[in-house]
Amino acid sequence: MKVSAKTSRHVPRKQPVRDGARVELLPERELRKIIDTVLRLAKLLGVEETEVHVDEVADALTRFANNAIHQNVAEHGLTVSVRTVMEERTARATTNRIDEDSLRAAIESALSLAASQPKDPRLLPMAAKQSYRRVNRFIKQTAAVTPDARAQPVRRACDLAIKNGQVAAGIYSTGQSQTAVGNSRGLSAAYRETHAEFSITMQEKPAASWAKANSADVGNFSPPELAARASEKAHQAVEPRELSHGRYTVILEPAAVLDLVGFLFYDFSATAVQDKRSCLNDRMGKQLFGNNISIYDDAYHPLQLGAPFDGEGMPRQKVQLVDRGIPRSLVYSRSSAKIARKTPTGHGFMLPNEYGEAPMNLVFSGGDSTLEQMIASTDRGLLVTRLWYIREVDPYEKIMTGMTRDGLFLVEKGRVVSAVRNFRFNQSLLEMLSNVEMMGPPVRATGEEAFEMVVPAMKVRNFHFSEVTKF
Amino acid sequence: MWDLCTRSLDTARLRGASYADVRVMHQRQRDLTTKNGIVGSLTQCESIGLGIRVLAGGAWGFASTDRLTREGVERCAAQAVAIAKASASAKRNDVVMADEQVYIDSWQSPFRKDPFEIPLETQLTLLLAADAEMRRIKGVTLTETDMQFRKTDSWFASSIGSRIHQRKVTSGCGIVATSFKGEEIQKRSYPNSFGGQHALQGYELIESLDLVKHAAIIAEESVALHSAAQCPEKKGTLILGGSQLGLQIHESIGHPIELDRVLGEEANFAGTSFLTLDQVDRLKYASDIVNVVADARLEHGHGLGTFAYDDEGVPAQRTDIIQEGQFRGYLSNRETARLIGLDRSSGTMRTEGWNRLPIIRMTNVSLLPGNWDFDDLIESTDDAILMETNRSWSIDDRRYQFQFSTEIGWEIKGGKKVRMLKNPSYSGITTEFWNSCDAICNAEYWTLWGTPNCGKGQPMQTMGTGHGASPSRFQNIHIGAAFAEQLSDK
Numbered sequence: 001m002k003v004s005a006k007t008s009r010h011v012p013r014k015q016p017v018r019d020g021a022r023v024e025l026l027p028e029r030e031l032r033k034i035i036d037t038v039l040r041l042a043k044l045l046g047v048e049e050t051e052v053h054v055d056e057v058a059d060a061l062t063r064f065a066n067n068a069i070h071q072n073v074a075e076h077g078l079t080v081s082v083r084t085v086m087e088e089r090t091a092r093a094t095t096n097r098i099d100e101d102s103l104r105a106a107i108e109s110a111l112s113l114a115a116s117q118p119k120d121p122r123l124l125p126m127a128a129k130q131s132y133r134r135v136n137r138f139i140k141q142t143a144a145v146t147p148d149a150r151a152q153p154v155r156r157a158c159d160l161a162i163k164n165g166q167v168a169a170g171i172y173s174t175g176q177s178q179t180a181v182g183n184s185r186g187l188s189a190a191y192r193e194t195h196a197e198f199s200i201t202m203q204e205k206p207a208a209s210w211a212k213a214n215s216a217d218v219g220n221f222s223p224p225e226l227a228a229r230a231s232e233k234a235h236q237a238v239e240p241r242e243l244s245h246g247r248y249t250v251i252l253e254p255a256a257v258l259d260l261v262g263f264l265f266y267d268f269s270a271t272a273v274q275d276k277r278s279c280l281n282d283r284m285g286k287q288l289f290g291n292n293i294s295i296y297d298d299a300y301h302p303l304q305l306g307a308p309f310d311g312e313g314m315p316r317q318k319v320q321l322v323d324r325g326i327p328r329s330l331v332y333s334r335s336s337a338k339i340a341r342k343t344p345t346g347h348g349f350m351l352p353n354e355y356g357e358a359p360m361n362l363v364f365s366g367g368d369s370t371l372e373q374m375i376a377s378t379d380r381g382l383l384v385t386r387l388w389y390i391r392e393v394d395p396y397e398k399i400m401t402g403m404t405r406d407g408l409f410l411v412e413k414g415r416v417v418s419a420v421r422n423f424r425f426n427q428s429l430l431e432m433l434s435n436v437e438m439m440g441p442p443v444r445a446t447g448e449e450a451f452e453m454v455v456p457a458m459k460v461r462n463f464h465f466s467e468v469t470k471f
Numbered sequence: 472m473w474d475l476c477t478r479s480l481d482t483a484r485l486r487g488a489s490y491a492d493v494r495v496m497h498q499r500q501r502d503l504t505t506k507n508g509i510v511g512s513l514t515q516c517e518s519i520g521l522g523i524r525v526l527a528g529g530a531w532g533f534a535s536t537d538r539l540t541r542e543g544v545e546r547c548a549a550q551a552v553a554i555a556k557a558s559a560s561a562k563r564n565d566v567v568m569a570d571e572q573v574y575i576d577s578w579q580s581p582f583r584k585d586p587f588e589i590p591l592e593t594q595l596t597l598l599l600a601a602d603a604e605m606r607r608i609k610g611v612t613l614t615e616t617d618m619q620f621r622k623t624d625s626w627f628a629s630s631i632g633s634r635i636h637q638r639k640v641t642s643g644c645g646i647v648a649t650s651f652k653g654e655e656i657q658k659r660s661y662p663n664s665f666g667g668q669h670a671l672q673g674y675e676l677i678e679s680l681d682l683v684k685h686a687a688i689i690a691e692e693s694v695a696l697h698s699a700a701q702c703p704e705k706k707g708t709l710i711l712g713g714s715q716l717g718l719q720i721h722e723s724i725g726h727p728i729e730l731d732r733v734l735g736e737e738a739n740f741a742g743t744s745f746l747t748l749d750q751v752d753r754l755k756y757a758s759d760i761v762n763v764v765a766d767a768r769l770e771h772g773h774g775l776g777t778f779a780y781d782d783e784g785v786p787a788q789r790t791d792i793i794q795e796g797q798f799r800g801y802l803s804n805r806e807t808a809r810l811i812g813l814d815r816s817s818g819t820m821r822t823e824g825w826n827r828l829p830i831i832r833m834t835n836v837s838l839l840p841g842n843w844d845f846d847d848l849i850e851s852t853d854d855a856i857l858m859e860t861n862r863s864w865s866i867d868d869r870r871y872q873f874q875f876s877t878e879i880g881w882e883i884k885g886g887k888k889v890r891m892l893k894n895p896s897y898s899g900i901t902t903e904f905w906n907s908c909d910a911i912c913n914a915e916y917w918t919l920w921g922t923p924n925c926g927k928g929q930p931m932q933t934m935g936t937g938h939g940a941s942p943s944r945f946q947n948i949h950i951g952a953a954f955a956e957q958l959s960d961k
Contacts, residue, residue, distance in 0.1 A: 247956075352510070396654055
């Protein structure tokens with residue numbers, strides 16, 4: 001498609017406000033105008049049903065390494081995604097041009113894609129108008145952060161590293177995004193949020209350690225505290241001992257728990273079970289984990305982020321996935337709910353897709369033990385800061401492999417006694433969640449392998465490390 | 472587009488930038504999937520925007536926008552300069568880059584059949600036919616197919632005067648049969664797992680792969696795996712199929728040679744590298760028969776890492792990485808080349824799109840063919856396990872210790888493939904592994920595999936890379952560790 005700005009009618013909208021290096025999102029009404037324009041154009045083209053997503057993002061990220069900022073970026077973009085339905089056929093086209101010609105071309109593109117496929121008698125009509133619970137996850141203070149305001153704590157962290165004879169690397173990012181959904185059956189939903197993240201690796205050769213936090217509110221974490229924690233642990237991590245591989249009691253910090261259990265939750269998709277690619281096949285309602293494990297999906301939890309509706313605009317429901325070790329419920333899109341004769345739970349992805357749905361706002365019930373209590377109660381075990389490069393080895397037993405990283409410590413007789421060389425693990429998640437001895441209170445954790453969740457630190461017996469690396 | 476480029480470069484210079492480069496990119500993508508005989512996703516995306524990178528006060532800033540108006544690009548350039556000035560407040564040294572010449576050029580990747588001009592019905596009919604072939608096999612519980620096409624135009628301009636337009640067309644496809652039975656899920660993919668084969672080619676790639684012919688074969692194998700013997704745990708001889716070896720190259724050679732990792736710039740996320748600067752020309756990376764190059768030139772093949780210029784305006788090059796087993800060089804950009812005293816960048820700066828900063832990425836990092844005929848290699852092997860098609864991959868953050876598992880294995884005894892093995896895996900230390908290589912198949916068995924999903928950088932960028940490989944043999948490898956403990960418990 002050729003883009004011709006000169007001949008196109010533009011959807012009336014305001015320009016984004018930029019104050020120096022800061023960008024403000026468009027008002028919600030401007031997004032709704034784009035949706036209305038697409039719905040009007042689609043109606044003129046005789047489209048039976050039309051769904052429109054408008055997404056806008058304005059993110060910035062300051063990246064540092066070797067005690068200096070080396071990359072510093074900002075992006076601003078808006079996309080319009082159109083799904084059409086004609087004669088039991090559907091397809092989607094997405095563009096980031098919002099003049100009328102481009103929007104019309106996107107509609108025509110979706111129609112053309114859809115027309116080429118066989119009819120799908122199972123295709124559902126689009127969702128009707130819904131009502132939504134309000135969530136407030138847009139914090140002005142976060143949206144207002146400038147590059148200079150990000151540079152300042154980064155500079156302090158680098159100064160701390162230099163003072164301690166260490167090397168700092170990490171990111172400080174802030175941003176805002178919004179999404180609006182509408183369809184030709186009257187559904188209309190909108191959501192905006194801010195997000196902020198600070199992550200730091202402190203290296204004291206040859207060791208390293210790491211700390212990271214993430215929130216809608218930039219005031220909810222302290223970069224200097226995170227830098228100090230990573231610096232202290234990096235110093236403790238020097239001169240690691242090499243231990244034999246084998247089974248150990250482990251104390252997993254929340255980020256390590258998150259990155260492991262994050263691989264379990266696509267199995268709670270009803271579509272995955274219907275496709276027989278879930279580890280929950282033939283296991284629903286059976287005791288699969290220890291009876292101290294209860295897990296919810298709850299988009300409204302105060303520590304969660306994300307829209308209160310799914311890719312079809314259905315309101316998200318709170319779902320108890322696991323009750324005292326027994327998987328009780330799956331999550332359902334409209335389509336998988338129809339097949340299973342259940343109610344949709346508001347976890348569907350944008351259509352068309354082959355994956356169906358997944359829980360995205362996980363909350364573990366956790367316990368009340370502190371990390372210090374877990375260490376004090378351990379005769380011999382390993383304290384794990386973080387895990388890395390986790391991949392699924394076996395999809396039904398949920399055997400995961402991966403490495404420890406950035407701070408592995410030996411605990412003996414209730415005390416951390418030394419650093420340990422990093423291990424590779426091959427561990428079944430089903431077994432691991434049956435072997436949890438103690439848990440901390442759930443916190444909003446952030447890692448690198450899974451999306452953010454509200455999870456506790458865990459003390460787990462018989463965790464299987466299969467090989468050791470060279471550092 | 473050149474007007475937008477010029478305007479943003481002018482604005483950056485007026486605001487105080489000492490250097491700037493800008494990319495306007497127009498990206499089109501089509502994705503088709505089927506599942507169990509029904510169309511899964513059918514989507515087309517189009518995105519156009521501009522990203523500008525500037526040096527001001529001796530430090531970098533980058534900003535991007537999809538507002539391609541005079542006002543929009545001027546604001547974006549001004550924002551990039553403001554960001555660079557903030558970077559300068561936490562710098563240690565001024566950025567200096569290796570010299571590069573000025574290029575005015577236009578290039579288009581060669582293809583015979585534009586995939587966006589092939590009727591969708593044709594593409595879907597092929598996928599549905601392959602899907603139907605797989606579903607014909609009793610015991611198959613899930614069938615999936617996919618095709619993906621991309622067409623990218625980029626207009627690169629820099630303040631030193633370069634103006635480069637490139638158009639790249641890539642295609643890819645794959646099919647997967649899954650079988651759930653008892654307490655096992657087994658899967659087979661063709662021509663590769665995780666999306667199939669991808670290349671800098673048109674629809675002719677899809678036609679060359681003959682999906683329908685291979686559909687029944689992989690479907691039967693996915694069912695047969697349930698009754699296959701478990702891969703044992705032992706130290707022994709390993710033969711890797713080409714696609715699995717391609718991923719082994721990616722993880723244990725491609726990533727550790729990225730100079731930004733070596734210099735600590737990725738320490739917080741992707742990690743660092745065991746290939747410290749003192750290792751060049753000293754480290755015996757591999758056995759004498761191993762030769763590895765990073766080659767972005769079309770002469771090397773139609774790979775996902777093939778182009779005419781990188782996203783920093785440096786021409787595509789071939790760089791020796793491992794020569795007769797000896798470690799020779801890194802992947803660099805203009806800044807890191809200068810930092811380690813090289814005259815010139817090796818031309819590996821690549822960006823996912825207009826809204827991402829170019830970073831050092833693999834191009835086509837390939838193991839050059841050896842001398843062996845595949846049948847001779849099998850016949851000359853007394854006791855080994857042949858592993859094909861990746862199932863999982865993992866390596867530590869300095870790229871020493873790795874573990875891979877594959878979809879299928881074959882026991883080799885007395886020079887013959889004697890039986891199928893399920894759940895095969897192997898693990899090791901990078902340099903020990905490559906030094907144990909004692910046979911590499913010849914050019915007849917060499918394929919330039921495409922890895923379309925390499926993630927790196929913050930914010931994360933996904934990039935396509937190429938890896939030429941032919942089946943090869945390795946000695947004294949730890950086989951079967953991934954399942955060893957679980958099996959002994961059962």
